[in-house]
Amino acid sequence: MKLKNQFFASMVVLSALSISFSSCKSDDPKPADEPKNESELITTFKIELKDSLTNNIKTFYFKDLDGEGGNPPTQLDTIRLKSESVYLCSVFMLDESKNPVEDITEEIKEEADEHLMVYKVTGANLSIQITDKDSKSLPLGLLTKWKSGTVSNGQLLVSLKHQPDIKDGSADKGETDVEINFPVIIR
Amino acid sequence: MKKNTQLNITFLSDTYSLLISVVLFIAFFVIGNSTVNAQCLFTIKGLVIDSSENTPLELSYVQLEENKKGTYTNKRGEFQINDVCAAEYDIHISHLQCEHLHIKLNITKDTFIVVYIKHTDIELQGGKITMHTHHEDDDFNSLNLTEINAKKGQSIADMISGIAGVVLVKSGSTIAKPMVNGLVGNRVILVNNDVRQEGQNWGLDHAPEIDGNMATEIVLIKGADALRYASDGIGGVVLVNPQSIFKERTNQLKGNINSSVQSNGRGMSTSIQLGQKVSSKFPLFWRVYGTLAQSGNIKTPDYYLNNTGKRENNAAAMLAYQTTKVKLDLFYSFFNNKIAIYQGAHIGNLTDLKLAINRDEPTDKGFFTYDINRPFQAISHHLLKKKWNFLFNANNKLEWIVSYQQNHRQEFDILRSANSSNTAASFDYLIKSTMTDLVWSKKDFHHVNFKLGVYGLHQTNAFSGRFVIPGFVHNSGAAYFITEWDIKKVHFEAAVRNDVKSIRAYLWNQGVQTIKDLFFNGFTYHTQMKAPLTKQSFITLTQASSWRPPMPNELYINGLHQGLATIEVGDPNLKPERSFNQQISYHYHSKKIQFEAELYYKRINNFINLVPDTQAQLTIRGAFPVFKYEQYDAEIYGVNTLLKVELSQNLALNNQTFLLYGNQLTPSRFLNQMPPMSNRFSLEYKVKKWVIKPQILYTAQQKRLLPEMDFKAPPASYFRFDANLEYEFVVHKQSFQIQLTVLNITNTRYRDYLNRFRYFVDEPGRNFIVKLNIPLNIKTQKK
Numbered sequence: 001m002k003l004k005n006q007f008f009a010s011m012v013v014l015s016a017l018s019i020s021f022s023s024c025k026s027d028d029p030k031p032a033d034e035p036k037n038e039s040e041l042i043t044t045f046k047i048e049l050k051d052s053l054t055n056n057i058k059t060f061y062f063k064d065l066d067g068e069g070g071n072p073p074t075q076l077d078t079i080r081l082k083s084e085s086v087y088l089c090s091v092f093m094l095d096e097s098k099n100p101v102e103d104i105t106e107e108i109k110e111e112a113d114e115h116l117m118v119y120k121v122t123g124a125n126l127s128i129q130i131t132d133k134d135s136k137s138l139p140l141g142l143l144t145k146w147k148s149g150t151v152s153n154g155q156l157l158v159s160l161k162h163q164p165d166i167k168d169g170s171a172d173k174g175e176t177d178v179e180i181n182f183p184v185i186i187r
Numbered sequence: 188m189k190k191n192t193q194l195n196i197t198f199l200s201d202t203y204s205l206l207i208s209v210v211l212f213i214a215f216f217v218i219g220n221s222t223v224n225a226q227c228l229f230t231i232k233g234l235v236i237d238s239s240e241n242t243p244l245e246l247s248y249v250q251l252e253e254n255k256k257g258t259y260t261n262k263r264g265e266f267q268i269n270d271v272c273a274a275e276y277d278i279h280i281s282h283l284q285c286e287h288l289h290i291k292l293n294i295t296k297d298t299f300i301v302v303y304i305k306h307t308d309i310e311l312q313g314g315k316i317t318m319h320t321h322h323e324d325d326d327f328n329s330l331n332l333t334e335i336n337a338k339k340g341q342s343i344a345d346m347i348s349g350i351a352g353v354v355l356v357k358s359g360s361t362i363a364k365p366m367v368n369g370l371v372g373n374r375v376i377l378v379n380n381d382v383r384q385e386g387q388n389w390g391l392d393h394a395p396e397i398d399g400n401m402a403t404e405i406v407l408i409k410g411a412d413a414l415r416y417a418s419d420g421i422g423g424v425v426l427v428n429p430q431s432i433f434k435e436r437t438n439q440l441k442g443n444i445n446s447s448v449q450s451n452g453r454g455m456s457t458s459i460q461l462g463q464k465v466s467s468k469f470p471l472f473w474r475v476y477g478t479l480a481q482s483g484n485i486k487t488p489d490y491y492l493n494n495t496g497k498r499e500n501n502a503a504a505m506l507a508y509q510t511t512k513v514k515l516d517l518f519y520s521f522f523n524n525k526i527a528i529y530q531g532a533h534i535g536n537l538t539d540l541k542l543a544i545n546r547d548e549p550t551d552k553g554f555f556t557y558d559i560n561r562p563f564q565a566i567s568h569h570l571l572k573k574k575w576n577f578l579f580n581a582n583n584k585l586e587w588i589v590s591y592q593q594n595h596r597q598e599f600d601i602l603r604s605a606n607s608s609n610t611a612a613s614f615d616y617l618i619k620s621t622m623t624d625l626v627w628s629k630k631d632f633h634h635v636n637f638k639l640g641v642y643g644l645h646q647t648n649a650f651s652g653r654f655v656i657p658g659f660v661h662n663s664g665a666a667y668f669i670t671e672w673d674i675k676k677v678h679f680e681a682a683v684r685n686d687v688k689s690i691r692a693y694l695w696n697q698g699v700q701t702i703k704d705l706f707f708n709g710f711t712y713h714t715q716m717k718a719p720l721t722k723q724s725f726i727t728l729t730q731a732s733s734w735r736p737p738m739p740n741e742l743y744i745n746g747l748h749q750g751l752a753t754i755e756v757g758d759p760n761l762k763p764e765r766s767f768n769q770q771i772s773y774h775y776h777s778k779k780i781q782f783e784a785e786l787y788y789k790r791i792n793n794f795i796n797l798v799p800d801t802q803a804q805l806t807i808r809g810a811f812p813v814f815k816y817e818q819y820d821a822e823i824y825g826v827n828t829l830l831k832v833e834l835s836q837n838l839a840l841n842n843q844t845f846l847l848y849g850n851q852l853t854p855s856r857f858l859n860q861m862p863p864m865s866n867r868f869s870l871e872y873k874v875k876k877w878v879i880k881p882q883i884l885y886t887a888q889q890k891r892l893l894p895e896m897d898f899k900a901p902p903a904s905y906f907r908f909d910a911n912l913e914y915e916f917v918v919h920k921q922s923f924q925i926q927l928t929v930l931n932i933t934n935t936r937y938r939d940y941l942n943r944f945r946y947f948v949d950e951p952g953r954n955f956i957v958k959l960n961i962p963l964n965i966k967t968q969k970k
Contacts, residue, residue: 015340017268024877028649029615029617029649029650029651030649030658030659031647031648031649031658031660031691031693032653032658032693032700033649033658033693034650034655034695034698034700035650035658035695036651036652037651037652037654037655040602041653042807043807045807058357062807064806064807065697066654066696066697066745067653067806067807068747068754068806068807068808068811069745069746069747069748069754069755069804069806069811070654070696070745070746071696071697072804072805073806074807076805087622089303104527134871139652147852159809162535166550166551172542174535175219175533175535175539175601176536176538176539176808176809177535177808178807179535179538179807179808179809179810180807180809181535181809187877
């Protein structure tokens with residue numbers, strides 16, 4: 001009987017210990033903690049246009065500071081261009097939810113072989129030509145040359161395609177990381 | 188100089204057993220020695236026999252009430268008490284699973300008695316209180332060991348899907364959840380080894396974290412007893428139980444090895460179980476389990492599915508001790524898996540989704556590998572349980588369960604950069620649940636059995652990563668009363684339960700925290716009547732109502748669902764669901780024919796459902812379709828049937844039909860994600876030690892859906908042919924089983940409406956599975 005009691009006592013202690021032990025780990029996250037978001041976001045897309053005659057720089061933004069879902073985007077600029085002009089364009093992608101702000105453009109340059117920026121204009125008299133290339137001489141699209149025509153309105157669809165191992169210059173492959181439809185006004 | 192004397196002995200039940208209506212059959216043989224020895228030198232020897240099986244009953248405790256001298260019977264049912272004085276004794280004979288006996292015996296010489304006691308298993312099997320064996324021919328709602336063994340090595344959801352009315356909701360070929368009569372997720376409660384499974388049950392791509400290899404009993408509870416486990420099991424409550432650890436009677440080391448290999452995905456799985464009673468005298472029991480499984484990329488008839496491998500390792504240990512009055516068991520299990528998610532279903536945006544949906548085949552034909560890349564899920568689940576059973580007497584029992592579960596789920600999305608140093612999970616959920624359940628069971632109280640219980644839960648969910656659902660603290664308490672009785676041949680069951688729940692959710696929006704406090708109080712009941720119609724048939728009528736408050740995911744989810752390129756938005760104003768369930772089932776069982784049918788109608792008020800919203804949401808990846816949680820009244824009704832016919836001694840046929848309709852009532856339209864009609868037909872042919880079982884599965888096309896309710900029309904109907912070949916052989920008195928299963932014999936291309944990856948790819952092609960069951964009976968040296 002003694003053995004039995006001892007056994008029971010030790011079982012109770014053991015199980016009580018194990019339950020309290022496992023539920024009190026202090027390094028585990030708590031329900032009220034602010035969620036740490038370490039995943040990669042693109043919150044901001046920036047278009048920088050340099051007028052080839054005047055060297056004036058104009059910038060246009062798309063911003064959605066908490067990424068997809070959650071709050072709606074906070075900024076979507078209309079791209080306003082002069083008619084019959086030539087612009088040199090650079091695009092930048094940023095993660096402004098991080099501190100300091102992360103420049104995603106650098107990362108895309110490093111992996112140029114897996115990425116392609118695609119520009120599709122509808123309605124407006126605008127032609128866009130990719131001027132940069134990756135290591136395999138396929139277009140990349142971070143740098144472009146824009147030629148505007150007569151006065152018109154339309155849309156510009158900018159997308160970033162992620163095409164690991166499958167990049168061959170075609171636009172309908174891979175996963176879409178960015179897709180923004182900017183209104184375009186040429187005056 | 189011995190002579191046999193037969194004595195008439197009066198026996199008295201103890202105070203509680205006076206209520207026992209069952210009369211015990213007892214016989215005594217007393218073999219005495221006529222010579223009188225010195226006063227305290229007598230020996231009482233004896234044999235305790237289980238009257239129902241006529242076998243020796245080990246571990247019965249025989250005690251002389253006067254001087255508390257006692258001993259256990261050995262495995263031959265024998266006992267011996269030495270140094271007994273000459274006197275009249277009240278001998279108390281007890282066995283955990285038997286009625287207790289008191290015997291008055293006048294000891295004047297060495298005495299030998301044989302006691303027949305009725306071994307009534309009052310262990311509440313499957314959590315049911317059963318005065319009679321109601322469930323002996325109830326194949327409908329449960330899986331027996333043979334059926335379970337045939338599915339060993341598969342996921343727990345696959346195993347449960349053998350029960351009538353259960354289908355699988357899949358996310359690709361590696362993730363499956365059971366759907367019971369059209370309801371899934373939070374509405375189907377899984378009870379693993381007495382403990383309600385608490386993980387991130389809400390997600391359709393969150394498979395239950397239970398190792399099916401441990402199960403020897405799987406039951407869908409349709410009776411009043413379901414209310415013991417949950418009030419919110421609107422779909423159903425499924426019990427998954429391992430073999431009772433107290434079954435062992437000897438100290439032989441016993442176990443088995445289940446091993447399987449399969450051709451598709453080149454999968455292998457090995458599971459081992461080993462346990463024993465420490466010694467035949469000392470009632471301490473232990474058992475350990477372990478499972479290791481791995482598979483690689485799955486192949487459809489035409490192409491491999493890239494990144495569809497899976498790895499799983501599970502372990503469990505049990506330790507138990509029993510006396511005549513108390514049983515204690517400790518259980519710990521660890522479940523750990525890593526599941527790859529088909530890469531082609533990881534969609535960048537709506538344009539990508541449309542492109543993928545319109546392709547007949549994926550652009551990438553894939554290749555075989557065991558490697559698991561992003562996207563994948565990594566899940567670990569710990570369960571620790573302590574269960575006390577206090578047995579006051581055969582009719583009076585108190586059960587106390589305390590458990591702790593910790594579920595850690597990590598989901599890893601595809602990274603934008605292949606060279607990224609980011610190894611963190613995109614989502615990380617940690618849910619911890621501590622539960623207690625105290626239940627008093629009383630049998631045969633004025634011919635009524637009842638259970639009275641209280642239940643408590645404290646749960647915390649912490650979340651990090653991209654915001655999807657908030658962290659929360661959830662406290663819940665409940666009290667329930669379950670009863671059953673018989674009036675003539677009609678059996679009645681009834682249960683009531685009341686739950687209170689409080690939830691505090693922590694919402695975050697760009698560094699700003701909002702706290703939401705919610706409180707819910709709900710009442711649930713279940714009534715059931717079972718009446719025999721003829722000697723071979725009976726009907727069961729059920730009327731029940733359940734209640735389910737909205738959970739934090741339905742209230743506050745707000746985020747992108749990468750798998751389907753949708754943004755899911757919760758509704759913080761959702762009210763609890765209330766269901767009313769009417770069911771009638773008919774059972775017929777003759778020597779050759781078994782037929783069961785159930786017809787049900789479920790009305791669910793405030794049914795919470797995820798439905799497409801008319802407005803898309805603009806993001807940096809383009810516009811995404813939005814799915815919102817909405818609620819409205821709904822109805823689900825249908826019929827499940829089972830027919831088994833023994834055509835001859837060797838040949839039997841089996842047919843199961845499943846038919847279900849779901850409607851939204853306000854405004855009236857179809858419910859989405861409802862399973863289409865299906866039928867499963869099989870033959871079973873036995874020759875000597877061989878069993879051959881071909882099977883045809885037919886699944887109809889779901890036509891009850893409007894085009895705007897889905898991205899793509901539901902897949903066409905399909906037939907699938909499977910076969911199973913089983914052979915049993917004996918080596919060294921041990922019986923081995925070997926099984927060959929072929930799934931999708933014809934290598935048919937098909938897609939299933941309930942697979943969320945139906946938009947992108949076909950179901951797996953032909954698969955050969957070979958399984959071997961090796962029993963382990965290791966002789967241990969006598970101590």
